[in-house]
Amino acid sequence: MKRRKFLKASGIGLGSALVAGYVFDRFGSFGTKENYYLQDNYAPVETLITEDKLEVVGNIPKDLSGLYLRNGPNPMGSINAKKYHWFMGQGMLHGVRIEEGKAIWYRNRLVGSDSYGPNTHVVSHAGKTYAIVEAGGQPVEIDKELNSLAADPFYGTLETGFSAHTKLDSKTGELHAMCYDYASDFENVHHLTVGKDGKIKSTQAIALPSKSMLHECAITENYILVLDLSITFSFYKLGRGYFPFSWNDDHQARIGLLDRSGNSSEVRWFNINPCYFFHTVNAYEDQQGNLILDAMRYERLFDEDWNGPNSEFSPQLTRWTLDLSSGIANERQLDDKPAELPRMHPELNGQFYQYGYSLGVSKNLQPDFGRIIKYDFVKDRSEFYELGEGKMGAESVFVPS
Known part of the structure; x- marks a missing residue:
């Protein structure tokens, strides 16, 4: 199957067009299924607008200037509600230009020129901004007005798929990504390093027969982490026209450590309890010979x-301690408040850190993302701020002072 056809069929974060399924599926042949990912605040935005001279309620710090951007799937046109998955649909950018305490404009724009525009995240590196997605979709460069540019990503040096989330090493200025493109390479994933000049510096293939869904990664001083967790590629779902990743009870969840120096392609694996996490907070190596990983853990998902x-289950902030001497991983829940989309000081990626932030939810199974949670990992405590009724947050952006 050709790569483009495969991506269109699978709908891996790239569009809502899917292959025809069998006559009967788990919801019946003619039945309907309520899909709240198409309702209320999750509903697609149908119009593109530009608004200037925005009213500010409260105050924006006068020394804060720049462009706030978010990206997310926004299916346009006819939608099969029963089979629609939240991760599908063309990317839509929302942007607010801020200058010296004033909100200059808001606008929203679709990413790319067709329904396959990357729909997950935005990242700036080496003077360029890209809309990005995992599973083979190519990054699309975005200008300061939110227009999509017809240019090869990373100066034409990208030869594989890319990732939904990257990690910047502030010490080296290099950007790291764990990437997969099972349409082109069904056996391997790739660790990519983007140099300070914005070009791909190295590409390292890693055998991963499980075909896991690698939404992001984590780095430490000496390692990049390979997150081979309990969500894997599913031909069963693909053949029925659904998002083709599923919970897999038969797969041993594990965290792999790959030497960042590039001197070895061997991955050292640590088995962990079945779980999945889309987003890590941070990882680092401590002085006791352990590697620490903090992430938002799901007990189970993509099953029912x-x-x-x-x-199915709400994500919980969890810490894994990997003993580099014994090869054993220990797990501990750090907070009991359901939360997702964590962030921390970007210059501390891969290093010891004290504070982290996330969006908390008050409704476990239909999250409203209505609170901001701050974690103190040294004092082992958290506090939160409620946004107020009818208000939902987006992924936080940490602006260093």
Whole structure:
């Protein structure tokens, strides 16, 4: 199957066009299924607008200037509600230009020129901004007005798929990504390093027969982490026209450590309890010979709910301690408040850190992302701020002072 045809069929974060399924599926041949990922605040935005001279309620710090951007799937046109998955649909950018305490404009724009525009995240590196997605979709460069540019990503040096989330090493200025493109390479994933000049510096293939869904990665001083967790590629779902990743009880969840120096392609694996996490907070190596990883852990997902991640178990902030001497991983829940989309000081990626932030939810199985949580990992405590009724947050952006 050709790569483009495969991506269109699978709908891996790239569009809502899917292959025809069997006559009967788990919801019946003619039945309907309520899909709350198409309702209320999750509903697609149908119009593109530009608004200037925005009213500011409260105050924006006068020394804060720049462009706030978010990206997310926004299916346009006819939608099969029963089979629609929250991760599908063309990317839509939302941007607010801020200058010296004033909100200059808001606008939203679709990413790319067709329904396959990357729909997950935006990243700036070496003077360029890209809309990005995992599973083979190519990054699209975005200008300061939110227009999509017809240019090869990373100066034409990208030869593989890319990632939904990257990690910047502030010490080296290099950007790291763990990438997969099972349409082109069904056996391997790739660790990519993007140099300070914005070009791909190295590409390292890693055998991964499980075909896991690698939404992001983590780095430490000496390692990049390979997150081979309990969500794997599913031909069963693909053949029925659904998002083609599923919970897999038969796969041993594990965390792999790959030497960042590039001197070895061997991955050292640590088995962990079945789980999945889309987002890590941070990872680092401590002075006791351990590697610490903090992430938002799901007990189970993509099993009963084929439309998205929210209705089975709520994510919880969890810490894994990998003993580099014994090869054993220990797990501990750090906080009991359901939360997702964590962030921390970007210059501390891969290093010891004290504070982290996330969006908390008050409704476990239909999250409203209505609170901001701050974690103190040294004092082992957290506090939160409620946004107020009818208000939902987006992924936080940490602006160093």
